Amino acid sequence: MSVLSSKTFTRILGAELDKLMTLPLIWHTLISTFMVNIILAAAYTTSSLHAEAGTQNILNIGLASMGYVQAGFIIIGIVAVCSEYTGGQIRTTLTTIPWRGWQLTAKYVALAIVTIPAALIIAATGVLYPYIMMRDTASVAIEINTLIATLIGATGYLTLTTLLSAALGSLIRRTTPVLVTLVSYYFIVGPLMRDALPSIKNYFPDTAGYYMYMVPYANEINALTSVQGTGIVMVWTLILIIIAIVFYRKRDA
């Protein structure tokens, strides 16, 4: 990747942000994810209110919906990248911005800029809802430090998952196969692997990512710390991004 002036990079980043913002599907997905998250948070809160009061950690109730919410972020990552291949937009992109490595990097940065606040808002509402509803029951005192750490972890996990999906999207380029691969992995293969291969499950992006935001149960063996979890997911994401950029630069558009 040749040197590029920071002014040019800012322009490319601006263009990539424009592209994301003017794509209705991105907004529809974000709004739907937000709504589904609230509905799920309400469902989990209600069911745990019926259960023995106070035994559940509010943070874990609030983040129980994360498993579903990540699907929305996977879609956003895929749409951001694969939309280039609809209507031949990729040709316009590359004749406007022929510096492919920088262009794709700018796209990932733009995606992170959109994802981080969205993920934070969604994670925060997920935690806030049970907090408000369960204020009156016992043991609701959450330590503010734990709360912040958990929210940062959840935001980080959703952002990294979005970027990982986007990187895989750049490699495969077609929406349906990427979507099938990722959703099947995160929802079917991943959970199965956790049961079948407990010794190596911590090295995969879904289980490692889980420890970024979930407070492990005290008696859980082989638990990762949130820093270890973050590290593993980050390595996966970075490797996929680097492979994506290398291929993107080499191949015919």
Added chain:
Amino acid sequence: MLTINNLVKHRGNQEILSGISFTAKPGRVTGFLGPNGAGKSSTLRILLGLDRATSGSALIDGKPFADLQHPLATVGALLDGSGAHRMRTGRAHLRWIARAAGLSRARVEEVLDIVGLTHAAGKRVGSYSLGMGRRLGMAAALLGDPAILVLDEPVNGLDPQGIRWIRTLIRERAQSGHTVLLSSHLMGELAETVDDVVIMNRGKIVADGTLEEVIGHYSTLEEAFFAMTSEHTGDVV
């Protein structure tokens, strides 16, 4: 000035381009002809840095496309389709391009006006007709007011007014010293517009010269084209 020099492109075992060379000079309109599958689009895609050449070079003012400092202000390109995502509005499409090239939003409104799309700029590209899609593509090509235009089938799907508008625009561009490379299947249209002609067939150049030179002893450009391309494909009408 566009310089194509001994360009070769392989895709799998197929040789799509087998060593083609030609130039498109400033102040002239160069017509780029050939039957479907002759390799025109591949040549244009390599010229615009979309595909990689197996060997040889395609240079713009002596540089490969990726080395241009201001690509949009140097080359305006119109390839097939609109080049826009169907869910975006025409205006939003032009705005991100303008943003990437550091151009103002006012310039977007200017080109929308030039191509006659102002009334449809707020509609999604997916609802455009074929001709409107081509107009949007032209708007993107003209956005940076480039000295070189590379147009693949610009009149495809355009109404008579649109065809005349493109013809006039191309002539004006060439007269003010710009370079235009124009690919088309419409022989009659080309014969009225171009100064130089390059004809491709099966990945090779079969004719290259001024319009008069290429027509030679044939009565029209169309006659010359069929004589040069049909003996290989065997579909003489």
Added chain:
Amino acid sequence: MRAFNAELSKLLSLPGIWLALVIGALAPAVVAALDSIVEKADIVAGISTRLSDIGYIGLGFGVQGVIIIGVLAVSSEYVTESSEAGGGQQITTSLTVVASRLQFLLAKACAVIVISVLLCIVTIMTTVLATQLILGEHAPEFEWTRLIGAVCYWTFTALLAFGITLLTKNGMIPLTVLIINSSVVSFSFLLTKATKLAFYLPDRAGMDMFMSERYLTPVTGGLVMLAWVVVILIIAAIEFHRRDVAA
């Protein structure tokens, strides 16, 4: 019949369908194999409570293949991804070739059914093979009635995916929701914890056709799922009949 042949060849010429067929034929076998490995010790010791569901687990969780088939059968008509042509959608061509929209839908649905049934039969073979390879003599006997239930479940699932995609026109949402719902963390499974009514959701009811841990009888379950399929297909057909092609 000609429309049906056309739809069949349209489907089989999609690369995505071949991916779906491979996933459909192998995923249940892999799930069954993993499940057999986990349960093997218990089964050999004779204390497994899930012996009768071994293998069927795979057929229950492995429906992603037919979901993809149902979704792609519709979404491929609308999507123009990576196409060089300017925004042309296949649906326009399809509807000028087969003028009657109802006939077009019927032909397409029949193609989906035929592919799903064939796929499920292949899958049953790979799944039975997988359990027998791992469990050997301990592998459970597979009963015909339950296997027919599984074939119905797969076919109905494909038709549900087909109908829902017809309504949304975009394949991403139905694909995501249905695949998640086919997993161990399915929405409908969650809902069954909240209300007994959730046992009448199509996937829950459908699974009762062949799983031993059931709420409805196999026949009732099958009828409930069939009712869902019919209702959704009718709504989709009415909506499809009413709307403009370009919309």
